[in-house]
Amino acid sequence: MMDEDEFAAVYAATYKPLLGYALRRCDTPEDAADVVAETFATAWRRAADMPAGDEARLWLYGVARRVLANHRRGVLRHSLKTAALRAELASITPARDETPVADVFRALPGRDRELLALVAWEGLSVAEIATVLGCSRNAVSIRLHRARRRFARALRAAGIDRPGQVTPALQRSAT
């Protein structure tokens, strides 16, 4: 059974990666604060199941993923006070990217988006994603290949053939 000091060490090592994970996927910093709080609360309750070392971070991503899914279904529990964390995160408001590429990305199935994001945003390898999702490396490789292919196809369908070559989209004033 993990004791409080061991848990605190894992908490310190994974606090910012978990905040990043939640902030990148939540509409507001407040939601992200709640998701992170509930993720650590779940981790504490299930501390006996939590692996050691860097595996803990991957395991926590998996917990956060399920907490986030519950949050989206409106069933997030609020067992913790998060006012201070919300206040600290208040200045971080993820800007909604309105570029055509972002629109295409948002229109992808959620499972594809999550796989692509775990690679590009969290910087995870196939093996690490397999740990997060609780499936085999082979399954991740196949799903990832399909997700990349679907994104490329959707970009082409949207008339974005060479997105890397596109100059920054002109934006109407957001002010």
Next chain:
Amino acid sequence: MIDDLVAGLNPVHDDDITSEPSGPAGRELLAGVTALAPRRHRRVPRLAIGAVAAAGVAAAAVFVLPVQDSGPLRSYANAAVRVEVKGGEYEVEVKDAYAGQREFREAFAKVGLDARLSIVPVSPGRERTVIRTGSLHATREGQIPPGGVTGTETTVLQCPPGQAACPLKVRLGGALFRLAGADIVIGRKARPGEIYQDATPARGDRPASLHLTGRTVGQALADLRSRNLTWAFFLGEFKPDGSGGGWNPPESWRPADGRRVTGAWMRSSDSVGLLVTPVKNDPQPTPDG
């Protein structure tokens, strides 16, 4: 290349996060978490695995059934909003137009509606109007039945003369909003100095009384100073039909006094937007510009 493209869409980098586990919020959260009672794991004799498995199934059934039975609520209200399911329609009544997004989303989620309601400050005359409605996300493959899906939206936004308290209601019906979610943006009166979310750059003066289009930047700024108004530049070009685009230069940037203003608009009660045609060496668009 796909991975690079997705990386470019990352809305928050870890470096942007200043909150630390050793900071006030980090310490408070850890204290709160570790104050929770950890779940105890019972040691189970190997021979009892079958019985435990059966107990596990029963426990799962107990856990799942209430969720299935309860389903989404038929109505829900909090301090910000009241949502009611009437037949196949959702009726949304806004009680506090200044409430946070979270309270709206909470209420929608309770009745099973995947919706985002934004009440944004708008220019005078556009209060209590729907600025935009649309889908929140794409539908999944196989969700769309033959013939497609439709959605209807009815708004009750006008305030009858002489009435002290006015309803602000939106009714959403049809499969479209259930499958693709609803993204509703309604205008509210802006507080002094609050940026109007519906103010967009265009050619000419809006309102016409600004009389800034065609004047030099130097003249326009002198005029604005005399009227005690602030300003923000916008670099871009627009055609007479309103099409075109541009970007926000850095706040501190200002063009040379001799350049012409091609459009001006009120962007808040005390601030004016000034459109200037970009030339060589002007600031270039940035991803968040």
